[in-house]
Amino acid sequence: MHDDRTGQIAVIFLSHRTDADDAGYGEAAEAMGKLASRQPGYRGIDSTRGPDGLGITISYWMDEESALAWRANPEHSAIRNTGREIWYENYEVIVARIARNYAWARS
Amino acid sequence: MHDDRTGQIAVIFLSHRTDADDAGYGEAAEAMGKLASRQPGYRGIDSTRGPDGLGITISYWMDEESALAWRANPEHSAIRNTGREIWYENYEVIVARIARNYAWARS
Numbered sequence: 001m002h003d004d005r006t007g008q009i010a011v012i013f014l015s016h017r018t019d020a021d022d023a024g025y026g027e028a029a030e031a032m033g034k035l036a037s038r039q040p041g042y043r044g045i046d047s048t049r050g051p052d053g054l055g056i057t058i059s060y061w062m063d064e065e066s067a068l069a070w071r072a073n074p075e076h077s078a079i080r081n082t083g084r085e086i087w088y089e090n091y092e093v094i095v096a097r098i099a100r101n102y103a104w105a106r107s
Numbered sequence: 108m109h110d111d112r113t114g115q116i117a118v119i120f121l122s123h124r125t126d127a128d129d130a131g132y133g134e135a136a137e138a139m140g141k142l143a144s145r146q147p148g149y150r151g152i153d154s155t156r157g158p159d160g161l162g163i164t165i166s167y168w169m170d171e172e173s174a175l176a177w178r179a180n181p182e183h184s185a186i187r188n189t190g191r192e193i194w195y196e197n198y199e200v201i202v203a204r205i206a207r208n209y210a211w212a213r214s
Contacts, residue, residue, distance in 0.1 A: 010119070010203050012165065014153055018213075046121055048163050050155035056163040058119065064206075090212035096117050096203035099171075105197035106125075 005098045008043055009061040011070075015091035016053050025087045028079050035075055041066020060098075067095065112205045115150055116168040118177075122198035123160050132194045135186050142182055148173020167205075174202065 017025065036042055041062035049055035061067035070076060083091075124132065143149055148169035156162035168174040177183060190198075 005201060009206075010117075010201065012117070012119075046161065046163060048155055048157035048159070048161040050157055052155070054153065054155040056153060056155050056165070058163070084211065084213075088211070088213070090210065092208060092210040094112060094117065094205055094208040096205045098201055098203045099116075101199060101201040103197065103199040104191065104195070106191075106195070 003044070005043070005060060005101045007063075008098045009064055009067040010096045010098055011059045011061065011067055012094040012096065013055075013057040013059075013091060014094070015055045015057075016089040017049075017055065017087055018089050020086050024082075028082065028087075032076060032079060035073065036070060039066065039070045039073065041069070110151070112150070112167060112208045114170075115205045116171055116174040117203045117205055118166045118168065118174055119201040119203065120162075120164040120166075120198060121201070122162045122164075123196040124156075124162065124194055125196050127193050135189065135194075139183065139186060142180065143177060146173065146177050146180065148176070 033045060033047075036045065036059055043060035043062055045057065045059045047055070047057040059067075059070070061070065140152060140154075143152065143166055150167035150169055152164065152166045154162070154164040166174075166177070168177065
């Protein structure tokens, strides 16, 4: 969690799942993570989902161009349709440019 | 989750907790949430922590000035010290300016 991310694009994905098709969702999430990591400009991902059902996934991109290219990836587009049909109750996407970041760890 | 957040500042807080003092942490988290919501320029918060221990909290601010004022709030500063002493194994703070956002909900 300690790279300098200044100037990177953070794509924040907030979601609530339906109760449907946990197995298919899990497989797709894993496949999309791998696919994203092979996109040009990929700079990492942080993802978690809490017991109240809110999931937050943040993917990091070198620049706007690489973030938009990931959005346009055909496999990613297709899986988003499945997400709206089956897996998600609602979601929000927030695209932001990182101004600064810093980290702390117990020594 | 559906406000237009263009131009807002997102302060992303990624953390892993220690095993220590769950009760004190829970109380402080709730108190900080309330305190933040009374700060000028506050525009909301999304927060979750998954079973693997990664917590992601995103607070939204009208502008850089209000985000910095929250950082400088004396009660918030004091509780951050306690966080480093007791509650956190590690954390990262990422400050980003929101370029655009959109939402979808099952109808």
